[in-house]
């Protein structure tokens with residue numbers, strides 16, 4: 355009787371994996387377990403640290419592994435300590451390099467993952483991404499690998515009533531355009547504008563070594579947002595040889611960024627420049643915050659069989675997909691948030707706030723032109739899966755004011771194309787083709803004057 359009773363005592367969850375994803379945007383800690391685990395986080399300001407009591411587990415080697423996984427170059431975490439607080443409760447103390455706003459949430463099993471407890475640590479001080487682009491322009495020497503991707507907290511507006519440390523959080527995000535305008539005019543754009551910084555007060559003066567724009571073209575800075583798909587917890591598609599979509603698309607995006615930065619008056623802005631997850635709506639929000647002129651999302655297809663091959667380019671559709679294959683692809687890419695892991699409460703609030711009722715008709719027309727220009731160039735270096743731009747409801751293409759395309763560079767599920775995607779030669783050819791596509795688009799559709807002083 356007693357033995358039987360003991361067998362029924364609930365067993366605590368076992369930890370199957372721990373992962374750390376550092377980035378300038380935020381650092382994510384993931385604790386994956388075979389059952390749900392509960393966490394009680396609380397923040398201590400001085401010195402800044404996050405304490406998390408995790409119930410239902412004992413201190414096991416996997417948690418000590420988490421301690422070892424934090425590297426000294428993590429922008430947000432200086433170290434983790436783990437200790438058995440009381441039986442069945444492990445206390446993690448996360449020492450921080452700066453004040454952060456934590457988001458702690460649980461995710462149910464999905465794809466290859468079991469239960470995940472996620473700790474996202476967002477810095478409270480948010481750098482201005484547009485400022486970084488302008489600083490580079492003034493310096494006149496774009497870096498070979500732009501590291502422009504500054505911190506972005508989930509949304510600048512207050513989230514609805516955060517009830518506990520695990521509820522949605524918000525941070526004060528400066529308005530990049532407002533500040534630039536204030537600097538140029540000498541007038542504050544709003545009562546909340548920060549005082550101008552001396553180092554960036556010369557925004558209107560062109561740097562002496564900047565090439566002059568071609569006659570008749572705009573002389574303002576053209577910003578091309580590049581969006582390497584997936585990242586962090588979301589590997590994207592995986593090829594038969596183990597190649598991960600998130601890795602090859604980042605490599606291609608960095609090569610394309612180099613080429614864009616070599617164009618006069620053109621700068622690349624990356625929605626991610628490292629291996630971390632960026633939710634789909636945050637990708638759109640980031641591009642809008644720098645008032646990007648174009649948005650190019652870079653992916654690699656996969657199918658159940660290894661036969662399909664070739665590149666495709668997609669634009670948004672406001673009337674349904676142009677084919678069932680396009681709809682299938684959009685559904686697949688739109689599920690990235692499930693695998694990558696977003697805090698559903700925060701996302702719902704942000705997406706509701708977004709201007710989803712703004713018309714996208716003009717955007718779609720421009721996106722189709724951009725897509726055709728790119729398809730033409732990609733077709734010169736590789737196979738095309740479809741000879742025309744397809745359309746479907748991709749969440750990442752929904753910025754109403756930015757021509758946006760999603761490029762599926764090749765089928766990573768096809769062994770030949772997987773090998774090409776890994777080869778630097780093909781990555782360079784592809785980046786060159788995409789660059790020519792962008793230039794071809796601007797040659798026919800010169801960028802409009804914008805209400806932006808740069």
Ligand SMILES: [Zn+2]
Nearest residue numbers: 583590653654
């Ligand atoms: Zn993808």
